[in-house]
Amino acid sequence: MKNTLRVVLYYILAMALVVLVWAGASWLLQAFRGREILPTPWVTLSAAGQNIAVLVSAFGTSALRFLIALVVAFLLGLPLGLAVGFESKLDRYLSPLIYLLYPMPPVALLLFLYLAFGLGEVVRLVVVVMALFFQVVVAAQGAAKYIVPSHVTAVRSAGATRRQIYRHVVLPATLPNVLTAARVSVGLGITMLYIAETKLGVLLGPGAGLGRFIEYYTFRGDISLAGVVGLALLGLLFYVILELLERVLCRWKFVGARGGT
């Protein structure tokens, strides 16, 4: 409990620091260029307050979209990654394919994605799912390759089926690494979400996601910047969710580390 309070305190301090640096940057830019370039935190805050209903709607839409994309990417990527990492035959055949596709940014294929999925909600989800999917696959594959052989032997010796080996060894052994990788890829995912929402939502109102909100108010720096803050908070939200998930699902990882961090 005390630890949680300390973590929260650090986050508050970090936010205060960001606000301070931000205020300093706007003041410096104003001083050297002679006009307002970067709106100050309080101007942004008041712009956010004036447009709070739209901003909340945009935040909610983006959060839901990201959540769905994350869940879908996990449901598709985790089984594939674990199987490829654990079954050496699959590894041999599928790894080259994965590594060929992995570095390819889905945004580069936007034209084809439009044509394939239309201009609706689906294509926005597809872009984010594609980006997260490969992250999950590669993380799961890497973790599944280094499963301790004696764990598998112990379970096989008890007469476990393949399915039981996955459930009792492969999945729990790799979960901490997979969740860490997911946390790392939140940043990439948010970037993709932003691109998907700006490039693929030209006809929509500002409530249709934070990307669209920022784009919609391009010429109102203060409101637009409030949307950027929203994106940062969205990333933080998912980061915290994944961290809590790891603490709950991988409780065993944290018992040995008592008094450590």
Added chain:
Amino acid sequence: MIEVDGLTLIYGRGGAAVPAVAGLSMVVDSYELVAVVGPSGCGKTTLLLALDGLLRPTAGQIRIHGEEVRGVRRDVALILQDAGLLPWKTVRQNAEFSLRIQGRKESAGGVLSDLGLAGFERRFPSDLSEGMKRRVGIARALALQPRVMLMDEPMANLDSLTRERTQDLILGLWWEMGFTGVLVTHDMEEAVFLGKRIFVLSARPARVVEVIENPGMGEPDYRGTPEFAAQVAHLRQVLGGNGP
């Protein structure tokens, strides 16, 4: 009873094929506890995995209680070198794991407390000492109430006091439960302490080069006797003769 007849195990295929065991034959009587020793990397563990039904023989046959071994058997338990505990399961979950996999509802609580692990059921393995981890591994095997126990260096890398205590524990359990046991070890004193007969294997590919009768085995104070020392010296000589 365990009968191994002309067992050959070859890893890999073609040019990369590595024979681990070549034409090995041995018989372990019911309720007998035997030790298997040999130069390191000679194929002792491979032999044990084959006895457990985890490796299919390339040639030859293994029979347990007269039935050919074609896969994992429910009356055979395996104790692994580093205990093979799953770090994400508690002591109790680890001890009951094999039972649950086999769809059995029994508790391992009794076995855990017999092995001095009462009160630790909800801990994770990372919280235990090395000796306790090994005992959880033993508990997992015992919980199955097996007729055959296969042990792959269950005392490796333990400090000498803990090692002797664990050896005493295994001897006591053998008396109490009357299982048929095969203990693979590289420790000569351990082989003499726990093996009614000691099978000495050759360097890889493994086959039996000598069987040492060890009639004095079975008493907890065997270790201090001159007979024990003489057996250890004899075993050392036999192993030295076929050293790597």
